[in-house]
Amino acid sequence: MKIPLIYNLRSLLRRPVSSAMTAVGVALVVAVFIAMLALANGFKMALVRTGSPDNVLVLRKGADSELSSGISRANAAIMAALPQIATGSDGRPLASPEVFVPMSLEPATGGSDQLVVTRGVSAQAFEVRQNVRIAEGRRFAQGRDEVIIGSAIASRLAHSAVGDTIHFAGRGWLVAGHFSSGGSAFESEIWGENEQLMPILRGEFFQVVAVRLRSAALFDEVKRVLEDDRRLQVDARRESEFYSSQNGVLRLILNFLAVFITGIMAIGAVFGAVNTMYAAVASRTGEIAVLLTLGFKPRSVLASFLTEATFLALVGGFLGCLVALPINGIVTSTTNWSSFSTIAFSFLVTPRILLDGIIFSVVMGVLGGYFPARRAARMPVVQAIR
Amino acid sequence: MRFFPLIWANLTRHKRRTILTTASVALALFLFASLRSVVTTLDAGARVGSESRMIVQSAKAIVFFLPMSYKERLAAVPGVAAVTWADWFGGVYQDPKNFFASFAADAESYLEMYRSDLELPADQRATFLRERTACIVGQHLLDKFGWRLGQDITLRGTIFEGDWTFTIRGVYRAVDPAFSEDALVFHYSLIYERYPQWVNPGWYVLQLRDPSHASQVAAAVDSMFKNSADPTKTGTERAFNAGFVTMWGNVSFLMNSIGMAVVFAILLVAANSMMLSARERTNEVGILKTVGFTDRLLFGLVMAEASIIALGGAVLGLGAAKALYRPSGFSAMGFLPGFDVTLGTLALGCGIAVLLALASGLVPALSAARLSAVQALRHVE
Secondary structure, eight states, X not given: OOOOXXXXXXXXXXXXXXXHHHHHHHHHHHHHHHHHHHHHHHHHHHHHTTOOTTEEEEEETTOOSSTTOOBOHHHHHHHXXXXXXXXXXXXXXXXXXXXXXEEEEOBTTOSSOEEEEEEEEOTTHHHHSTTOEEEEEOOOOTTSSEEEEEHXXXXXXXXXXXXXXXXXXXXXXXXXXXXXXXXXGGGGEEEEXXXXXXXXXXXXXXXXXXXXXXXXXXXXXXXXXXXXXXXXXXXXXXXXXXXXXXXXXXXXXXXXXXXXXXXXXXXXXXXXXXXXXXHHHHHTHHHHHHHHHTTOOHHHXXXXXXXHHHHHHHHHHHHHHHHHGGGTXXXXXXXXXXXXXXXXXXXXXXHHHHHHHHHHHHHHHHHHHHHHHHHHHTOOHHHHHO | OTTHHHHHHHHHHTHHHHHHHHHHHHHHXXXXXHHHHHHHHHHHHHHOSOTTEEEEEESSOTTSOOOTTHHHHHHTSTXXXXXXXXXXXXXXXXXTTSOOEEEEEOHHHHHHHTTTTEEOOHHHHHHXXXXXXXXXXXXXXXXXXXXXXXXXXEEEETTXXXXXXXXXXXXXXXXXXXSOSSEEEEEHHHHHHHOTTTXXXXXXXXXXXXXXXXXXHHHHHHHHTTTSSSOEEEEEHHHHHHHHHHTTOSHHHHHHHHHHHHHHHHHHHHHHHHHHHHHHTHHHHHHHHHTTOOHHHHHXXXXXXXXXXXXXXXXHHHHHHHHHHHHHTOOTTTTSTTXXXXXXXXXXXXXXXXXXXXXXXXXXXXXXXXXXXXXXXXXXO
């Protein structure tokens, strides 16, 4: 027969300070765990959301980033002529040959310059990258010295409000608008027209060509055609996979930190729970003996104490989630090492991460409660009741 | 000291509890020392690099080359003693995960420029300079991949397309531990052979005659190229390195806030354990008071017990961090060269342990001191 749960609850409430301390200890571990995962996840999602599975990104053979790639005008024209490429509302192929350069720009807060990706795109870019929306102002006009700035980076740069003039590459550029793209890395970029940016940046070649396929299923076919073409010498990558594969090392570090830090913290918290539960068992020797004498099975006593520890940890887990939730959406920045430029992204707490936090707290409770619970269950009745 | 046996007896009564509590304090301080060392190592990295050297890079962005013709013009700037140049190569060895820094440099002038920072045996230096396809690597990098002197290694170029095979002809050691030993340097002329139309210096390094003239030299260089197609941005090497460190983002804030959470979590564990012990001993406190122990002495006994746990944990945790990282050559895949727990970190850790002892012992010690003997003896658990 099971020992009623109310017994555990009352026992916990009899030692309010000790119970609260243990729960808060677990809560802190869970909060740090969630914060670290939210950081890693926010960074990952900023990269993952950048690409679309319908798009193909073409880079020079062997280039591992947009920064180190280069594609000539003639080759870009060959790619745009592929029959598998979707056509836009004006009947032209949805291909955007792009110039990609990180520029040193003055930050809003002062201090040393920040490197920000400046991307020169074609008129078709807004149909190729369908997640890009103008949040404020308008698009840049063709043939003019105008740019639009991603919403994540706009607040971090000086002279970046709509209507201001921002200076780089020896020229002033009118900020025509701000754009958003669902939290992707594009929001950390400045976009202008490729034909305007190309001559003053890196000379007569593009860095990448982004094309939109008629259907995502055509990817393998297009990849084969492009990579087999001896004139081109390119690698074709599915855009979504390309961006999400970037910054592997940085993501490895973030994940390692999450595991390392919370792992060590968790061991400390488990030790705390072990202490609390052993003390609970010791001070309730008489009670346990009574329970056993009344006919409760040792198994039930074990289950009861284990439940108590788990419940305590679970309270801590929920508390930890509550503490960690407000960090969701906080914007921070680091460097996108594949382009040496600033990438702004937000902490992203997902239900999945919260669930992981709760599971983590349960694991801590079970680990911390098992040995004390076993001692309670194995208590020799006669000796204990004396 | 007369009472040490009593304190010891109290500590060893619940051996498991004492060990677990000490271990959690040790873990917390180990973690604290590790996190803090990330910050101090990054700071040390920002200070590496000389004030007497300057870096000239493109004002547009670091990815732009500067014309080769700048070499002579830079050398002619008053106050400049020597000029060298280098390029970021960004080669991949087998797998992109095996990241390390690789540079193409004008070998002779580069080695001369960094003569006092890099220890390279004279014979290796001579062979490296003589051989077109030779490279030198840091000791740490050599050990990491198990390479040996004279071995051929092939890197895939990401910026400079193709496979590039180098023969390891020299292994350097860094004099300052914060100077990276995870780098590979080879001849600039090798890239020039393959890409004569394209490659140019990525940045120039200037040796100043007098470090106090740094700002004048920077102004002179930048104004000289201001209206050219390739304007420059000049700063001291130290500032250049510090710029890279800030690129990681707000690391110190992240590390410090996690560190605080860790310390606070363990404070709860330690305080809880002290309170549990104190509660179990209420009767004893009554007896001790009856036989004539003063309030102050009882306060001291509990505080001493808390201090032994906290300081014991601190010695273990901080000691482990100090003993583990430096001797094992940990450098987070080369991102944190010279990773070490500094004396400042150790002192700070000890300070935290003292605070921990005070905070965890205070409540039980006070209640032990204040308890009246009658009440304590009446107490039923």
